[in-house]
Amino acid sequence: xxxxxxxxxxxxxxxxxxxxxxxxxxxxxxxxxxxxxxxxxxxxxxxxxxxxxxxxxxxxxxxxxxxxxxxxxxxxxxxxxxxxxxxxxxxxxxxxxxxxxxxxxxxxxxxxxxxxxxxxxxxxxxxxxxxxxxxxxxxxxxxxxxxxxxxxxxxxxxxxxxxxxxxxxxxxxxxxxxxxxxxxxxxxxxxxxxxxxxxxxxxxxxxxxxxxxxxxxxxxxxxxxxxxxxxxxxxxxxxxxxxxxxxxxxxxxxxx
Amino acid sequence: xxxxxxxxxxxxxxxxxxxxxxxxxxxxxxxxxxxxxxxxxxxxxxxxxxxxxxxxxxxxxxxxxxxxxxxxxxxxxxxxxxxxxxxxxxxxxxxxxxxxxxxxxxxxxxxxxxxxxxxxxxxxxxxxxxxxxxxxxxxxxxxxxxxxxxxxxxxxxxxxxxxxxxxxxxxxxxxxxxxxxxxxxxxxxxxxxxxxxxxxxxxxxxxxxxxxxxxxxxxxxxxxxxxxxxxxxxxxxxxxxxxx
Numbered sequence: 001x002x003x004x005x006x007x008x009x010x011x012x013x014x015x016x017x018x019x020x021x022x023x024x025x026x027x028x029x030x031x032x033x034x035x036x037x038x039x040x041x042x043x044x045x046x047x048x049x050x051x052x053x054x055x056x057x058x059x060x061x062x063x064x065x066x067x068x069x070x071x072x073x074x075x076x077x078x079x080x081x082x083x084x085x086x087x088x089x090x091x092x093x094x095x096x097x098x099x100x101x102x103x104x105x106x107x108x109x110x111x112x113x114x115x116x117x118x119x120x121x122x123x124x125x126x127x128x129x130x131x132x133x134x135x136x137x138x139x140x141x142x143x144x145x146x147x148x149x150x151x152x153x154x155x156x157x158x159x160x161x162x163x164x165x166x167x168x169x170x171x172x173x174x175x176x177x178x179x180x181x182x183x184x185x186x187x188x189x190x191x192x193x194x195x196x197x198x199x200x201x202x203x204x205x206x207x208x209x210x211x212x213x214x215x216x217x218x219x220x221x222x223x224x225x226x227x228x229x230x231x232x233x234x235x236x237x238x239x240x241x242x243x244x245x246x247x248x249x250x251x252x253x254x255x256x
Numbered sequence: 257x258x259x260x261x262x263x264x265x266x267x268x269x270x271x272x273x274x275x276x277x278x279x280x281x282x283x284x285x286x287x288x289x290x291x292x293x294x295x296x297x298x299x300x301x302x303x304x305x306x307x308x309x310x311x312x313x314x315x316x317x318x319x320x321x322x323x324x325x326x327x328x329x330x331x332x333x334x335x336x337x338x339x340x341x342x343x344x345x346x347x348x349x350x351x352x353x354x355x356x357x358x359x360x361x362x363x364x365x366x367x368x369x370x371x372x373x374x375x376x377x378x379x380x381x382x383x384x385x386x387x388x389x390x391x392x393x394x395x396x397x398x399x400x401x402x403x404x405x406x407x408x409x410x411x412x413x414x415x416x417x418x419x420x421x422x423x424x425x426x427x428x429x430x431x432x433x434x435x436x437x438x439x440x441x442x443x444x445x446x447x448x449x450x451x452x453x454x455x456x457x458x459x460x461x462x463x464x465x466x467x468x469x470x471x472x473x474x475x476x477x478x479x480x481x482x483x484x485x486x487x488x489x490x491x492x493x494x495x496x497x498x499x500x
Contacts, residue, residue: 048376077378088369102377105276160376 001026002047002158002190007056009039009046016042018214020056027188029181029204033196034211035236040194041085043211044160047192048080049073060158078106081151083161087143089135089150095122096131099149106154121149125179141172145179152183159184159191165200177203198237201225210236264460270382271390271456284388292354292389292455293396300404303349304342308408309415311336316421329422330430333412335439342404343443344491347397347450351483355458358389359479362462363472371463386459390452397451398444405443442498449494450487457483 002024009017016039024030032040045051047058049065058065060076068076089098099121103114122128125145135143144164151159161180165173181204184191193200201208205222212218212232220228225237238247275281316329362385365371374381409431416427461479465472 045372050372050375074378074380077376080376082373082376084369084373086368088373090370090373091364091368104280105377105379154377 001059001061002192003057003059004043004047005057005059007043007046007058008054009042009051010054016214017046017053020211020214020216022209022216022219024190024192025207026190027185028191028206029184030190030192030207030209031201031205032192032194032209032211033201033205033236034217036196039211039214040196041162044162044192044194048082048160049077078154079157081154081156081159083144083147083151083159083164085163085166087135087140087147089143089146091135093134094131095127095133095135095138095146098135098146099153102150102154117153118149121153122146124152124183125149140167141169141175144168144172144176148176148179148183152187155187157189159189161191161193161195163194163196165195165197170199173197173199174203180204196236198243201237260460263464264456267382267386267460267463268456270380271386271459273380273383275383275387276379280384281388284384285391288388288392289396291357292392293400296350296353296400297403299349299353300346300400301407303346304404304407305411305414307341307345308333308337308411310411311341311408312412312415312427313419313421316416316419326422326426327430327433329416330412330427331433332430333409333427334431334435337405337408337412338439338443341408342401343446343450344487346401346404347447347454347487348484350397350400351450351454351458351487352480354393355454355480355483356476358455358458359462359465359476360472362386362459363465363475366463366465367468367472382459382463386456386463389455389459393451393455394448397447401443401447405440445498446491446494449490453486453490454483457486 003022004024005021007017007020008015020039020043032043034040042051046053047065053066056066060079063076065073065076089095090101093101096118099118100114103109103117107114109117118131119128122131125148127142127145127149130138130142130146133142135146138146148161148164151161159180164176164180168176177200180191180193183189193204195201202222205225208218208220208222208225209216210218210225210230210233218228218230218233225233228234228237234247238244312329312333315332319328362371365385371381371385374384413424413427416422416424458479461475461482462472465475
């Protein structure tokens with residue numbers, strides 16, 4: 001479980017996050033949604049320590065991450081897997097070497113054990129046999145799956161996914177969403193997904209935190225978001241004309 | 257400017273920490289020796305041979321006084337090669353080649369979030385990426401410069417064979433005349449400092465790159481300019497300290 005309490009973050013004079021508090025539970029897919037530029041990614045990067053927070057607390061299963069020094073943070077980070085928006089695979093390494101990288105850095109596994117773990121992770125994301133490809137030889141969807149395989153290689157307790165569906169077609173997006181959901185339930189990990197993809201919200205959103213202008217604007221789940229009365233949520237969920245028509249027809253049916 | 261200098265020294269403090277795994281460090285080090293050192297040999301051969309040839313030809317063709325001994329051509333070629341050309345000019349050339357390469361490599365890793373990925377995993381990205389490069393430069397730059405000295409003197413020899421301005425025997429006599437081993441130590445000391453400057457300054461500009469491809473290009477240019485200026489300043493200070 002990850003808890004954030006009263007997080008504030010500014011860049012120079014501009015405040016990005018205002019007093020954000022929330023709890024992200026274990027074994028659930030927790031979504032952070034909101035418009036671009038409203039602070040979703042900044043919140044996630046604060047949570048993993050890529051940005052220093054101005055004030056507030058971040059607890060990883062009761063451990064105060066924000067108060068830790070660099071060495072202590074490193075120990076927590078070994079328990080975190082992260083899928084980046086652009087996958088962030090190491091260009092000079094093959095798919096296999098990318099997945100093996102955290103194992104070589106942090107474990108005392110033998111080469112055979114590492115190879116078995118890599119094969120298992122690649123098989124888990126349906127990339128068996130793609131070991132020797134370089135990232136530049138992989139499609140966007142494959143790169144995301146390699147990113148997931150690398151993120152789960154160390155059996156993380158916490159999985160962060162920064163816009164996992166960006167740049168992917170709808171079918172591949174569903175595959176990635178399903179993979180994130182399955183891994184979360186299977187390994188009982190705390191997963192946090194930053195997204196503004198509504199199909200992801202409806203597919204995998206066990207807990208949803210809506211960030212608006214750097215504030216915790218709304219919290220709920222995929223069922224409650226449909227009927228939320230908050231105008232900003234309505235504007236976000238039913239942004240397109242098509243979705244607005246659906247909402248209108250839903251409301252008309254309700255009245256009948 | 258002052259902020260950047262402070263940031264640079266703070267960065268160095270993080271770079272010079274114990275590597276997480278020595279096995280990985282050695283592998284990266286040998287890889288960097290290949291990239292930074294061995295791959296620079298062709299340009300060092302090319303530049304040094306022609307520059308040595310030109311120094312010998314210029315000296316020979318401009319020596320009009322009969323009071324100057326014929327071996328002066330060899331002596332001047334040897335002195336200018338060992339004292340300045342090989343350590344300083346070759347380092348400036350390598351600052352262009354290696355500096356831009358390092359800044360763009362690390363800068364691209366920064367903007368494509370590969371450095372963030374390392375940090376999230378708990379890897380000290382500065383130590384992992386920069387330390388092997390610095391050590392590789394410190395170890396291999398002196399070898400490159402010794403190689404450059406040899407090729408420059410050979411270039412002078414062959415240019416005199418082709419031009420017939422003075423005999424090669426007197427040229428070799430000039431090279432051996434007044435030869436001081438201390439000059440070699442001086443040159444190698446400078447080279448180690450220059451190698452450190454090139455890699456650390458370029459890594460600094462790459463590591464703190466922001467934005468997109470355009471900004472990585474700008475960082476690469478800044479890295480080369482800053483490395484070159486730093487080399488010139490360090491050269492002046494080291495010459496004052498060691499020779500005078």
